[in-house]
Amino acid sequence: MTQAxxxxxxxxxxxxxxxxxxxxxxxxxxxxxxxTFYKIGYRLAYAxxxxxxxxxADQGKKxxxxxxxxxxxxxxxxxVQSITKLGATFLTxxxxxxxxxxxxxGRTGSSLRILAVTVLTSYNDxxxxxxxxxxxxxxxxxxxxxQAQVLGVDGLVCAPEEAGNLxxxxxxxxxxxxxxxxPAGSAAGxxxxxxxxxxxxxxxxxxxxVARPVVEAADPKATAEAIQAEIAQALT
Ligand SMILES: O=c1ccn([C@@H]2O[C@H](COP(=O)(O)O)[C@@H](O)[C@H]2O)c(=O)[nH]1
Numbered sequence: 001m002t003q004a005x006x007x008x009x010x011x012x013x014x015x016x017x018x019x020x021x022x023x024x025x026x027x028x029x030x031x032x033x034x035x036t037f038y039k040i041g042y043r044l045a046y047a048x049x050x051x052x053x054x055x056x057a058d059q060g061k062k063x064x065x066x067x068x069x070x071x072x073x074x075x076x077x078x079x080v081q082s083i084t085k086l087g088a089t090f091l092t093x094x095x096x097x098x099x100x101x102x103x104x105x106g107r108t109g110s111s112l113r114i115l116a117v118t119v120l121t122s123y124n125d126x127x128x129x130x131x132x133x134x135x136x137x138x139x140x141x142x143x144x145x146x147q148a149q150v151l152g153v154d155g156l157v158c159a160p161e162e163a164g165n166l167x168x169x170x171x172x173x174x175x176x177x178x179x180x181x182x183p184a185g186s187a188a189g190x191x192x193x194x195x196x197x198x199x200x201x202x203x204x205x206x207x208x209x210v211a212r213p214v215v216e217a218a219d220p221k222a223t224a225e226a227i228q229a230e231i232a233q234a235l236t
Contacts, residue, residue, distance in 0.1 A: 006206060008232035012197075013064050013177070014224060015039040015211025020047045027215055028056065034224050037089075039209055041066040050086065057087035064177075064209070068117055070094035073102035080106025080114070090177070092117050092157060095144035100151045113154035113175070118144045121159045121180035124192045137193070138162065145169055159193030160200035160208075167204040179209040183227060186213045197227045201234035 014035050016024040024044055028035075038056055040049050040063060053063045065088040069076055076093065080103050083091055093103040095116035103114045118141040119128065125136040133140060141162045146169060148156060155175030158166055163176050170176075180194045188194050189212060200208055210227060217223040 008235055009034070009228050010036050010062075011201070011205075011207050011231050012224060012228050013037040013039050013207050013209045014214050015041060015066075015179075015209055016049070016052075016215065017041060017043050017211040018215060019043065021049050021052050024049060024052060025055075027220065028059075028061070031214075031221050031224055034221055034228070035061075037062045037064065037207070039064040039066050039211070040088075041211075053086040053088050062089040063087065064090040064092075064115075066092050068092045068094055069103065070096060070099050073098045076102035077106040080112070084110035084112045088112060090115050090155070090175075095148055095156075097147055097151065100148055100153050104152045115155040115157050115175070115177055116144060116148040116153045117157045118148075118162070119158070121178075121193045122190045127192075138165070141166070142169065145174075149174060155206075157209075160195035160203050160205050161193055163200065163204040175206045176204060177207045177209060178205040179211075181208045181210045181213070181227075183213055183223070183230070197230040198234040201231050 016038050018024045038061055056063050069079055076099050084107055090113050092115045093099050095118050100116055107114055119137050141158055145156050145166050149170045155177055157177050159180045160178040178200050180191045181197055181200055182188055182194045184196050197208055214220050214223050
């Protein structure tokens with residue numbers, strides 16, 4: 001689905017970074033019809049949250065399973081094959097060529113789409129250098145995006161500030177999914193490459209991932225709807 005075809009409301013992916021399935025289901029009920037797309041990451045998945053993927057899919061919601069897989073190729077392929085049965089729309093893997101190739105092989109014949117995590121949005125150039133990388137964030141993101149495209153990956157996770165450049169490189173066939181979203185006035189927390197929802201959409205992001213600013217808000221539904229309104233405004 002290209003950027004123009006995704007409804008503004010469906011571009012917000014709320015991260016269910018909550019301690020257990022009960023808390024996550026309570027949040028989903030609170031958000032009601034407003035939110036159509038959810039992300040399940042480490043915290044919830046490792047606290048018994050995986051069955052929620054199918055439950056949410058049965059309710060007509062889409063699920064982004066943010067497991068950021070990275071292992072030897074055979075293990076990644078087999079893991080992804082198991083995950084294809086859960087009913088998720090997106091699955092993340094780290095953007096290493098062996099891992100990307102193995103994940104694409106594992107999802108063959110299913111509707112699961114693989115997203116390559118280029119460089120985590122909590123990293124800046126100094127963090128990459130401290131981890132032993134020679135390249136800075138923008139160069140590494142670009143190199144990994146090009147590798148992902150060649151290997152047939154379906155989309156990229158990047159910071160909103162990279163979306164414009166990546167769109168020029170990969171065109172409209174790959175989804176650009178951006179965490180690091182902060183409505184004006186929200187605390188950045190541990191995120192280092194951030195943008196507001198409106199600016200992220202204007203930069204070319206297809207989907208925005210937002211967790212703490214929504215799930216920790218006094219009124220999560222009103223916060224989610226305000227983000228969706230900002231998305232719609234940026235698309236006009
Ligand atoms: O580069 C990345 C990849 C994944 N994430 C995940 O997105 C959410 C963001 O949460 P906030 O509370 O809105 O900061 C979180 O689940 C991360 O694991 C990311 O932030 N950056």
